[in-house]
Amino acid sequence: MTDRTAADAVTAVVTRRVKPGHEAAYEAALARLQADGAAFDGYLGATTQRPAPGAAEPVYTSVIRFAGLAQWQAFEHSERRAAFAAEVAPHVQADAVWDTHTGLEFWFSPPAGTVVAQPVRWRMALVMVVVVYALVALIGGAVAALLPSVPAPLRLLLTIALEVALLTWWLMPRLTRWLAPWIYPRARRA
Incomplete structure (x- = not known):
């Protein structure tokens, strides 16, 4: 990614509380959405942090990256994302918390391969x-x-x-x- 495209990239962090016992259904739907993401222009990928095994309240955090704001907005307002939200509604405890980052910490992108991503x-x-x-x-x-x-x-x-x-x-x-x-x-x- 060049400096210009890195500066334009949009990163969204999505957190969802999944109902206990519904993790498999949620993960299957999430896997389908992430596979479909490649069809969207500017999609740079997504990763998901799964809850610890046996967590009382399973919380999933996904990080989604797009090359630019227009591409992100196209995905955000797409029928595919709306269909995903409807599909997972019976499996989650509440609406997802969406947090699109544009603040200071995204100026400080971690080096490639960093496991701990918190800057000093x-x-x-x-x-x-x-x-x-x-x-x-x-x-x-x-x-x-x-x-x-x-x-x-x-x-x-x-x-x-x-x-x-x-x-x-x-x-x-x-x-x-x-x-x-x-x-x-x-x-x-x-």
Whole structure:
């Protein structure tokens, strides 16, 4: 995946509480949905964390990835996904909890093969402080020098827009890859 497609990728985390004794039916339906996912444009795959054997409340967590927002939305609103929801309704305790991530932690993608995917938070914060400080100092100063007649609130908006764009699509994907051994020092490789 290139930096550009990695920056555009959408990741959704779906959690469902399955009724005890209904795990096999739920897993069969889930396997069919994941197999059908390959037919959707931009589908990058899905993985599912199954509950511990004998769990009192079986909770399944699926991570679904699509190459972009349009592809994700096509899947999310598809007849196939709606049919899956109807098929599993008798087997689950409540509606699924859908969480589409676009936050800070997805700028810090773990290295390939990482088993423990939690970055060291203070290191993440330190990287962000250094990067944001540098961007504010450089871009803020450049915008102020280049556009002195533009009102300050408009210059601030332009500065923020440039900084967020650089962070999201250029700086953070690269820094994450370069600093991965430091951000994930205890990560084990599969």
